[in-house]
Amino acid sequence: MLTRLLAVLALLVSTFAVASQAVALVPRIAICGRVTSFVDPTPPADRIVRLGTQEPRHLSLGSDLPQLGQEICIWGIDVENVNPPVPDPAPKGIVGYRIAAVESIGCADVVTATSASFVMPGQELELPQNVARLSLPLTTLAGNGCARIAVDVQGNPVAVVVPRATTASPPATSPSSAVASLPNTSTSDDRQTPSRDNIVMVVLGGELAVPCTRNPLQRG
16 A cells, blocks of 8 residues: 555656656666466555566556466566565565566667666666666577577576577577577567656655665576
8 A cells, every 4th residue: 555655656746857857766677477476456455466486576556457377578666665564475566567568578789698688668768777677697699699588488587599580480499498488570679669657756754665776587
């Protein structure tokens, strides 16, 4: 309930932040994978989603509903309830969340010898430090190929390298790790550009802590 109230305040002040040159940095997070659990309780309780074997997260102030079995990415403001009144099944959450299919996320825009970083769509107006990204390890050099997000048999995201602008998806034996599904490579790596997403987080009373930007898939 407190998360929802604070999120509403965040939306109310976001219009002022858009017009300001000194836009506050809002830590954002992106998670991807197959929906293995989803609870949609009666309001004011928050929805709770779990992707693959990752830790569950509560979702606030979003219009889309995850469906079991879907392979999706979810991104938004990264929050955590550090002092819940009772045991919290999902102390970490995403506020002002958005959802896109994994296959709609284009090629990684930042690739190193060991990792690939994927920016979520619809964030063209955000400061570079304030963009939701997902970084995944690479087990093979990308070369001239396209690093894409795939989903393994456990429902967790993995980075695979596929040829650019191919006419069909590559065979499932091409990645070095077990992959249950591969991205559609029948189109180029153009990304969808949904409407702008500008939200400023307001924290009151010390009930919520907004942690530093981090990759949730690297937690134990």
